[in-house]
Amino acid sequence: MTEREINELALKHITRRHLFKMTSYGIGTLALGSMLNPKLLGATPPAENPFAVRPPHFAPKAKRVIFLFMAGAPSQLDLFDPKPKLNEHDREPIPESFVEGERFAFIKGTPKLLGSPHKFAQHGQSGQWISELLPYTANVADDLCVIRSVVTDQFNHAPAQIFSMTGHQLPGRPSIGSWLLYGLGAESQDLPGFVVLVSGINNPDGGKALWSNGFLPSHYQGVEFRSKGDPVLYVSDPEGMDRTSRREMLDVIRQLNEIQLTEQGDPEIATRISNYELAFRMQASVPELTDLSNETPETHALYGTAPGQVSFANNCMLARRLAERGCRFIQLYHRGWDSHGTSPGDDIMASLPARCREVDQACAALITDLKQRGMLDETLVVWGGEFGRTPMNEERDGSTYLGRDHHPRAFTIWMAGGGIKPGVSFGATDELGYNITENPVHVHDLNATILHLMGLDHTRLTYNYLGRDFRLTDVHGEVVQGILA
């Protein structure tokens, strides 16, 4: 290589930033040109469109993620991880060696073991163990990869949920959906690329920090669809404003903005013009999306849904519709899994089965529906909570209702679809379900794996903030090879 060549190569690096500047300028000019033809404008993505599709690091297995987050932490020992030994020693004090030096949210003293009052059976060709509380899920056992060895660092709801979604226990880091949008862009230009759907009593404990953009630009934050009123805030026009009059108003706004663009030359004006057009399209696309009345009766029967209802099941159907329309990350939260056993409202005898009834059919329906439509292969579905529950009865203040305290050391989640081995169980816990004995999967590992399936290397997806390159997985995380198809 000659001096000239090497200089050119170095120069290429020097000028990459300039290259970008030229490009953004170029797009600005492009947009300026398109001003002349309003029809063309409608089709032009905004200048420097932050949602433009960007190439992944390598070929992805999945195009999108549907994350069914069971906020409050479902009991793995009553749903997916049967422990005969626990039933054998039901209500006996746990051996001291397990709990010495342990810290619990509520348990005090030496607690007693609690066998599951719910029956387990093996299901499908794969023979996966699933509890009687989840009969529909049991029917899709052969599509699931059940991971029984998940571990987290946090044992309280808000920090653990925030940790699951952002890789850090304190609010302020970007959530996985924001990272994906930042890394890959959005496929749909008429709908948000990261949507959050909440059902259950109220918002999850971690609040909006769970779908925060953190330090990433704020257009990467999750857009929470509201279950009452407008699904997207202010998407409806005020009373008396129909589509024609809105269009006429937007036309005059656009014309006036175009004059300003010609005079000022600021590409931001072109972006704003495009965004008003996108807002107009969203006003049509969002109601169309959320209108479930054109789904067939068979599909409604599959999910157990009815149009207009507010439920987890409706959100599952909406998730499929979002997936069809190119949404990148669809996050469902269903709250109410916090089975401490202080009353019938939070025990494992009445409350836990009730939660299961709320989600079981719809979760299985989502898998079946995606499969029928040929979408399961490219859609990654994840089901799970922020931690697990103790093998011991909590007995808070002498409560006689059965329940379990928070347990970060071992819990179960399942994954299905895009790039995941179907019909397998992965990892194992000891005979009491207290500690992991095989293939531990840390939350960072899970997140690394999700990014991997989406075609991103978690060590290379970085963002520089306050002088440091940040990652979703901080300095941790290994892709879990054992669950990849």
Place this chain on the structure above:
Amino acid sequence: MNGWRLTCAWAAALIPFVLAPALLANRPAISPQSGPVTFEKDVLPIFRAHCTNCHEEGNDSGFLDLTNRELILEGGRSGPGVIPGDPEKSILLRRVLGLDGKPQMPKGFGPISDEKMATIRVWISQGALATPAGTDTRHWSYIPPVRPEVPEGAGSPIDRLVEAKLAEQGRSFSPEADRETLIRRVSLDLTGLPPTPEEIASFLSDREPDAYERVVNRLLDSPSYGERMARPWLDLARFADTNGYEKDERRQNWAWRDYVIRSYNEDKPFDQFTREQIAGDLLPNATREQLIATGFHRNTMLNLEGGTDPMEQRWLVLVDRVATTGTVWMGTSFGCAQCHDHKFDPISQKEFYQLLAFWESADEPSLPLAETETKPFLDRLKARQASVMALPDSEPKRVILAEIKAQIEALPQNQTLIFQESDRTAETPIRNGGVYLSPGEKVVPGVTTRIAPWSESYPKNRLGLAEWLISRENPLTARVQVNRVWELFFGRGLVKSLGDMGTQSEVPVQGALLDYLAVEFMDGSWRLKPLIKQIVMSRTYRQSSAMTEDALGWDPENVYLGRGARFRMEAEMIRDNALAIAGLLDTTIGGPSAFPTQPEGIWNIPYNGDRWPIELSSDRYRRGIYTFWRRTSPYPSFLSFDAASREVCLPGRTRTNTPLQALITLNDPVFLEAASGLATRMREADDETVSRIERGYLLALARKPSAVETNLLVEYQNAQEERLRSDGARDAEGESWRLVASVLLNLDETITKE
């Protein structure tokens, strides 16, 4: 957004254009004043940041040790690392560029920045020189600022410094903005509010040479100035009306917020502002005002979730205080040293815990507010009560009265959060790996003396910490503050990263200007108003912000300041501006936070039945700075326009441009009310359509519309009125003007400072 990877096709298409020789002169990552590129000063910091985790003695395992120039010249397994004067043959550069089929260094971390590569290249080609002995090799921001040499010539020092930089690039200033643009720009910048038609008329007809200066003086004296300046400080201080975390219950600290506004309005010197907020309780004969000031660091979040360890939670709060102090005063990420010695900046883990120890001896009580402190707000509530009582009986009236009554009853119990020094020994254990459950050696209060020395005259408590922060020898504090002020007016700091002026931040092109401002700030007794006056009086500030294609091409970010700033307003300003244009804004200063209209169901918090009261009184038109701030659920339109959750310190907001923002200014009830208000004002002005439109432009944009603009809106108004009439609307004429007003509120120009 910057930093998007380009697709290969784009890059390939553009390369021929960018390889122009002029770009060879692009700046490497070194200070332009610093002469030749030398090892210790310019190159070693790059290696320290990117390479020495592996390539250093002790971790070198047979590789090159990059901390030692001699060893680099000598080389490693593959021969000499660098051949002075011959970048082409230098293995080091070839690896960094990823040549010879070898992995690009640093392996696994992606290429280093273009400027840094250029620095290495220039260093080798200039002979791989060592830095001469005796040179101050510290990172530029660790060398205390001195008054720079200002070039000879006409104009203010700011302008002469900027002009010199422009001249280096063969450029010059843009023409001055027209007077309409100028008065709108400076009014929004200094008060966050648009100029009134009367203020505009008076300025336009005032042909005295000091007309502009008198406008500036008036704005600096306006009580709205303090509200405008306080907003960024509230983001830094993570001020909110709730505790954060799961339950996110309410707290009261609004008296501290009012202290901040008052301090800006009084132009309290920044050194005193610092002393009071860090250690007001430790000042001799501390006043109530000074106690209230300590609320700065009581704004930390508070976790009350079941099962949390109170001592651990307190420790997390102290960790936040150290990190926040570093970011706010020194633009330094102290927080990195919680777990380990800072990788880039001179802060050890031990020093982090020494800083933390300052707060170990402080108690954190609540201070009940005195009657005199709540009385103005009580009087206001009572006056409102009286005016509502006079209305005819109705359901809304009863709701409002019940709410006002509840507020009147609650107000005397209001309190504020403060610090009070205790007798406890201030010491704290270093937490190994930054883990609470792993305490190690105990340390006593101390600072990062490699950044600024600790004087024995400082007391070993928070007051001493405050003195250290504002000492003349602290190289960062003044620079960080003036950089932030600059960003407020220009949309970009002289150093872009407002929260980081450490070794990982950019070297400012306008470094001399930054230092000039920092020194002026300190020499002017740390008073902000004279500094701000200098800035907004400058020719640099007063330039037109029009962007020619040429300007966009050579300096899209306006680093060289060859034009005025043009950027979207911040969240609160967009709302305040609309309300002011509409004649609705309630300019009451201070008091408990307000609850403007927001849609139902935004607050939906676990274990917390708190509901947003439906505020039907004029409190709904208060300035945005007074909006009740729930951390888990901030006011939605503010969030859409990039406001912070206020959970942690935020040194600067990003500015986005999204469709959700369009939906807000089109459909949020506040903006619909503002449209009605503006329509009324337009109609009251005149009976003529054209005059009404001119009135609307004057109110919304402080200027006359062009003929084309007028025609567009005349046509629009006529068409809408006709349509509404044929639809059988009750008030077709009035409704059509509300639509026109809504158009004006949705213009890019209306939500932009230009």
